[in-house]
Amino acid sequence: MKLDHINEIGIIGTGMVGTSLAVLFTGHGYKTTLYTLNEQQQAESQKKYDSFFQELIDRELVKQEQAEVCGKYLNYTEKYEDLADVDYVFECTSEDINVKYSIYKEIEKFIKNPKAIVSTTSALSVDDLVKGLDQFKDRLIVAHPFYPPHLIPFVEVVKSSYTAAGVTEDAVELLESASREVVVLKKSAPGFIANRLQHALFREAIHIVEQGIADARDVDKAAMYSFMPRYTSIGIFEHLDNSGVDLNYNIENYLFKDLSAADKAPKLICDLMEQGAYGVKAGRGIYDWSNVDMEDFSERISAPYWRYFSWNLPTE
Numbered sequence: 124m125k126l127d128h129i130n131e132i133g134i135i136g137t138g139m140v141g142t143s144l145a146v147l148f149t150g151h152g153y154k155t156t157l158y159t160l161n162e163q164q165q166a167e168s169q170k171k172y173d174s175f176f177q178e179l180i181d182r183e184l185v186k187q188e189q190a191e192v193c194g195k196y197l198n199y200t201e202k203y204e205d206l207a208d209v210d211y212v213f214e215c216t217s218e219d220i221n222v223k224y225s226i227y228k229e230i231e232k233f234i235k236n237p238k239a240i241v242s243t244t245s246a247l248s249v250d251d252l253v254k255g256l257d258q259f260k261d262r263l264i265v266a267h268p269f270y271p272p273h274l275i276p277f278v279e280v281v282k283s284s285y286t287a288a289g290v291t292e293d294a295v296e297l298l299e300s301a302s303r304e305v306v307v308l309k310k311s312a313p314g315f316i317a318n319r320l321q322h323a324l325f326r327e328a329i330h331i332v333e334q335g336i337a338d339a340r341d342v343d344k345a346a347m348y349s350f351m352p353r354y355t356s357i358g359i360f361e362h363l364d365n366s367g368v369d370l371n372y373n374i375e376n377y378l379f380k381d382l383s384a385a386d387k388a389p390k391l392i393c394d395l396m397e398q399g400a401y402g403v404k405a406g407r408g409i410y411d412w413s414n415v416d417m418e419d420f421s422e423r424i425s426a427p428y429w430r431y432f433s434w435n436l437p438t439e
Contacts, residue, residue, distance in 0.1 A: 154198070243267060276303050
């Protein structure tokens, strides 16, 4: 439910994450201002914003008139001065620390008293990011969403050694008011939580293929039709307890020595990189994507998350 004491949210970055966050916040009745460099960026962001809402309308999760109300909460600006009074500012720019540092200087110059400066980085350490701030070092946190953040309800929050008491808690309250499931890490770590889990799975999946145990399609089938569906209803540690610590103790002592311990990108990935086979965007990666129904594929990507949609949409 919308927090009445928050008057405005600023977002710097009109790319996919920034625009998706604008959908999320306006969809919960928060006045949201996106900083954009030029009219072209604004037009592209507005088009994407409208398309996100149209998808919600098409799925009968939002009515046309509700989307129009949400749209009234959205503003664009090309001037940092227009963000002066925002309560929170979300930095959603490229994973280039120098770009982020330059933006932080603008934030400190123009924004009066933000409750928090929130970076949505998926790769950079909060302890490195905070070096780009002077007067607002105590306001910076990382809140890493998964794309698209208006659809995927999970956010990982990380604070730095400078973060003041109450900043993280207030930001979590904001995110939870926007129907997000939030976890706060006890300390900063590369990849946070979810990407560490995901890439550990990637590493072993690739290892299985490289060892000739199975091909990629069979690995995907094994994951999709065995344990993965379970983890949309219960957690990893819940399953560990349910299956038995003693059982897992015996399996792990037998199995772990045979699992991948790679500490860098494996040969399969390096070979694809050399070939320019970057996946969907190149038409070829591990799979050939040239004749795939991409609309159906996109539907399947989003399918598990629609059940989490539960917004308190503004009525006026």
